[in-house]
Amino acid sequence: MSVVAKQKEQLCSAIEAAIKAAQASGELELTSVPEIGLEVPRDTSHGDFASNIALVTAKAAKRAPREVAQIIVRHLPAGDIIRDVEVAGPGFINFFLSNQWLYDTIRVIEREGFSYGNSEHGAGEKILLEFVSANPVGPMNVVNARAAAVGDTLARLFRAAGYTVGTEFYVNDAGNQADVFARSLEARFQQLTDPDRPFPEDGYPGDYVAELASILKREHPELGALSLEDRLAFCKRWGTDKMVEMQREDLKNYGVEFDLWFRERELHEQGALEEAIKFLQDRGLLFEAEDALWFKSTEFGDDKDRVIVKSDGSFTYVTADIAYHHDKLKRGYTKLIDIWGPDHHGYIGRMKAAIQALGYSEDTLEVLILQYVALLRNGQQVKMSKRAGEFITMQDLVEEVGKDAARFFFLHRSPESHLDFDLDLAVEQSNENPVFYVQYAHARIASILRQAGEMGVSLPNCGQVDLELLTHDSELAMLKQMAALPEEMLTAALQREPHRMTRYALELASLFHSFYAHCHILGEQEQLRDARLVLVTQVKCVLQKVLDILGVDAPEQM
RNA sequence: GCGCCUGUAGCUCAGGGGAUAGAGCAUCGGACUUCUAAUCCGAGUGCCGCAGGUUCGAUUCCUGCCAGGCGCGCCA
Numbered sequence: 001m002s003v004v005a006k007q008k009e010q011l012c013s014a015i016e017a018a019i020k021a022a023q024a025s026g027e028l029e030l031t032s033v034p035e036i037g038l039e040v041p042r043d044t045s046h047g048d049f050a051s052n053i054a055l056v057t058a059k060a061a062k063r064a065p066r067e068v069a070q071i072i073v074r075h076l077p078a079g080d081i082i083r084d085v086e087v088a089g090p091g092f093i094n095f096f097l098s099n100q101w102l103y104d105t106i107r108v109i110e111r112e113g114f115s116y117g118n119s120e121h122g123a124g125e126k127i128l129l130e131f132v133s134a135n136p137v138g139p140m141n142v143v144n145a146r147a148a149a150v151g152d153t154l155a156r157l158f159r160a161a162g163y164t165v166g167t168e169f170y171v172n173d174a175g176n177q178a179d180v181f182a183r184s185l186e187a188r189f190q191q192l193t194d195p196d197r198p199f200p201e202d203g204y205p206g207d208y209v210a211e212l213a214s215i216l217k218r219e220h221p222e223l224g225a226l227s228l229e230d231r232l233a234f235c236k237r238w239g240t241d242k243m244v245e246m247q248r249e250d251l252k253n254y255g256v257e258f259d260l261w262f263r264e265r266e267l268h269e270q271g272a273l274e275e276a277i278k279f280l281q282d283r284g285l286l287f288e289a290e291d292a293l294w295f296k297s298t299e300f301g302d303d304k305d306r307v308i309v310k311s312d313g314s315f316t317y318v319t320a321d322i323a324y325h326h327d328k329l330k331r332g333y334t335k336l337i338d339i340w341g342p343d344h345h346g347y348i349g350r351m352k353a354a355i356q357a358l359g360y361s362e363d364t365l366e367v368l369i370l371q372y373v374a375l376l377r378n379g380q381q382v383k384m385s386k387r388a389g390e391f392i393t394m395q396d397l398v399e400e401v402g403k404d405a406a407r408f409f410f411l412h413r414s415p416e417s418h419l420d421f422d423l424d425l426a427v428e429q430s431n432e433n434p435v436f437y438v439q440y441a442h443a444r445i446a447s448i449l450r451q452a453g454e455m456g457v458s459l460p461n462c463g464q465v466d467l468e469l470l471t472h473d474s475e476l477a478m479l480k481q482m483a484a485l486p487e488e489m490l491t492a493a494l495q496r497e498p499h500r501m502t503r504y505a506l507e508l509a510s511l512f513h514s515f516y517a518h519c520h521i522l523g524e525q526e527q528l529r530d531a532r533l534v535l536v537t538q539v540k541c542v543l544q545k546v547l548d549i550l551g552v553d554a555p556e557q558m
Numbered sequence: 559g560c561g562c563c564u565g566u567a568g569c570u571c572a573g574g575g576g577a578u579a580g581a582g583c584a585u586c587g588g589a590c591u592u593c594u595a596a597u598c599c600g601a602g603u604g605c606c607g608c609a610g611g612u613u614c615g616a617u618u619c620c621u622g623c624c625a626g627g628c629g630c631g632c633c634a
Binding site: 309418440 | 570583589
């Protein structure tokens with residue numbers, strides 16, 4: 001249990017005892033006591049912990065909230081952790097504790113090191129997190145970059161929370177778009193020998209297709225001799241493979257590596273679609289109409305039924321997706337989380353229906369919808385057009401602003417918010433850029449520790465120092481922030497809110513910079529110096545931990 | 559028409575039944591003989607989109623409306 005949770009538990013039982021004592025003495029008439037809420041107030045003048053229990057119970061007790069608070073406070077059992085109690089505002093009970101719990105926090109961090117903040121909350125649950133899943137027919141875009149950052153950091157948060165996590169990129173290499181891409185590639189291939197060869201009207205215009213065609217020509221000159229059909233089939237397989245390689249490389253440079261790249265074509269080759277259809281058929285969930293085969297998704301709350309096999313005999317995208325999700329479930333995952341772009345939200349109903357048709361509860365599938373990213377340059381929105389080739393890819397973005405800034409920017413916003421990405425700002429590498437602020441705090445500590453070593457000062461551990469020397473406001477503020485990490489990480493995971501972690505990192509960095517300006521370390525007398533060395537060593541550890549969750553580097557030097 | 563997301567300081571965004579609604583940037587004024595000034599300290603700014611409702615208490619929850627973004631294919 002975290003130090004904070006332990007304090008809360010102690011305070012809760014103290015309040016509970018006080019209420020019971022007040023009831024026994026007849027001062028408080030309450031038939032039932034609700035769960036006692038305790039929070040760490042934003043404003044430190046409101047104590048280390050505060051409870052709104054008097055506000056909540058005032059009505060049932062038929063007394064004014066402040067009065068109830070006074071009664072509870074009067075009956076609080078004497079204890080050693082509570083330094084002071086006050087009734088404040090409309091009826092809050094504010095608790096001021098001795099600093100021991102903060103010094104305990106240092107001991108815990110030193111003991112747990114890099115695993116500080118982790119928990120076993122998700123033990124026994126297997127989460128499959130699917131994200132990005134960009135079609136292997138072109139470069140990835142900035143929403144893909146946003147999804148990659150959010151998905152990857154969520155995966156790290158889930159792992160830290162004790163879940164078993166698999167991350168997957170679903171490669172849609174068997175659909176219409178893959179066929180269009182194959183025709184585009186084939187046409188560019190032909191144009192290398194016959195420049196007048198027409199290009200498909202719906203083909204992909206990007207230069208990357210022509211570049212790929214040149215490579216294809218070099219590696220497989222024999223292709224010209226094949227039949228058109230065979231050549232297209234080859235282009236489809238070879239081309240999507242190449243695109244997947246490029247995507248994998250781009251994502252790796254971005255700090256994102258998937259456990260599995262799942263190929264749609266393998267579902268087709270294994271007959272998984274037919275199998276899924278049979279599964280639904282056996283349960284009477286399909287029907288024929290207008291020469292097509294339909295899935296009765298409305299039986300599970302979808303707003304219309306969906307075509308599974310088109311009138312021309314081919315499958316729809318949903319069919320493969322049902323087979324894919326069935327596959328995930330058969331692999332033993334207990335929770336499927338998909339991260340999609342905003343243009344897919346209309347898809348949620350049919351997939352949730354499919355999950356239920358497959359025999360699982362609706363909330364086995366959870367879909368997180370990301371909102372669009374608008375790129376700004378010179379204060380103007382960058383207009384993008386695939387047709388005109390004016391298109392900022394994920395790779396462009398990462399090259400321009402760097403992996404760390406890109407990830408931090410995306411993670412700094414709540415996932416469902418529309419995001420304005422100011423390219424000038426991210427590029428500036430100035431103090432406007434929050435990621436440097438955090439990294440600088442880490443580098444500053446590294447520098448202090450380096451210099452301590454150069455001075456021949458060996459780094460002490462907390463058993464060797466007097467932690468009670470740490471009494472400066474800025475020191476206590478850092479300790480409080482560090483004590484809050486386990487709860488913050490768990491909340492970020494459970495609420496799927498990775499932006500909590502960027503905010504946490506900024507706050508801790510800010511507290512450190514303030515401390516740095518007010519307190520010296522190496523010049524202080526030995527005992528204080530050593531206590532502060534222990535403190536900043538732990539701050540560095542926590543910063544590194546949080547940056548790691550964000551997938552951002554923690555530099556030793558800047 | 560229906561569905562999803564958003565509307566909070568000049569800008570970008572947090573917060574989310576309760577204490578005077580927060581942060582960064584921008585603006586202005588201070589701080590480097592001393593561990594990195596990519597830093598710190600200080601100052602001002604709000605019909606929390608509008609209107610009702612629930613509540614002791616609403617920026618937060620409910621309903622309606624307004625504005626912006628995006629969906630509503632036998633595309634993916």
